[in-house]
Amino acid sequence: MKTSPLALLVMGVSGSGKSHIGRRLADTINANFIDADDHHSQTSIAKMARGEPLNDSDRQGWLLTLADLYREYREQGQDVVIGCSALKHRYRDLLRQGAPELKILYLHGSREVLLERLGARGNHFFTGEHMLASQLADLEIPEEDEATRMDIRQSPDDIVASFLSKEGIHP
Template identity: 40%
Template sequence: MDDAASNPTPPAVIVVMGVSGSGKSTVASLLAGRLGWEFEDGDDFHPAANVEKMQAGTPLTDDDRWPWLAAIAAWIDKVRAEGRHGVVTCSGLKRAYRDVLVGGRPDVRLVYLRGDRELIGRRMAARHGHFMPTSLLDSQFRTLEEPTPDENPLVVSVGGTPQQIVAEIVETLSGQPAGA
């Protein structure tokens, strides 16, 4: 049984994670709107040097990611300390990255948008104006360490529409059918 179903108390913050092109920004912004919560796109926390590397087709290193993750974690802690609710995106590809964001924060919930390389590659190829080139998708999948049950992730397939994905997340978190 999902912990959220047995305890429908909403988390303070939801971290929407997945590889680039999985729909994190779209789903998270819709989710925040549906819940009436704040939304932050984790991409906005990247320093300019990280964005430049990715635009050039160079994968980020762990050293590139630590300050970015710390900035997202600081936002999470601020939202929690002020008694607000928020939704933030972050690829969160490795367990160590998720530990920075969620570790020691029982009121922060991870939502993992899971999809296969083919589907996500098609979606990335169709989007325009994003700094992350499709050429880095294989690197993202190589780096990805899927969340494990002890991280209490809500795992959602990206096969549906963004609205269907949001409805599934809300239903699971509330313990109520989407129409209830």
């Protein structure tokens, strides 16, 4: 018997598959899925669309909103998966304010694979090598005790199944 609702984070830089894997993971465990991109301010979206990377100040309110979403779902007894870049350790700490038991899936890929994926994206506010370079520069790769690391060259089904197995989560 489950004692508390699941709070899961699918993290990585743009192009790593956070939304795709996050939706698949949520579907597999019958959880709610939230794409963190849907919660950026219009100012931040416009900034990224101009090719300007966000800074810590730009991200602060966005991360607190996501932490509040984790808290709300937990209070309602509902499982939730959020797909969010969560590049820095302190960003993940902010998210844990809403979900202290947060389980993290870190999607890792080479610069080449990420650029290929970004190029195939189509109509999205975040594109280009400059923006990816900014995220990779900001990325603080989570340690093994903080997150389960998965290579994005694996199939989405394999990533989801491996993560659930490693975390002891049974759909």
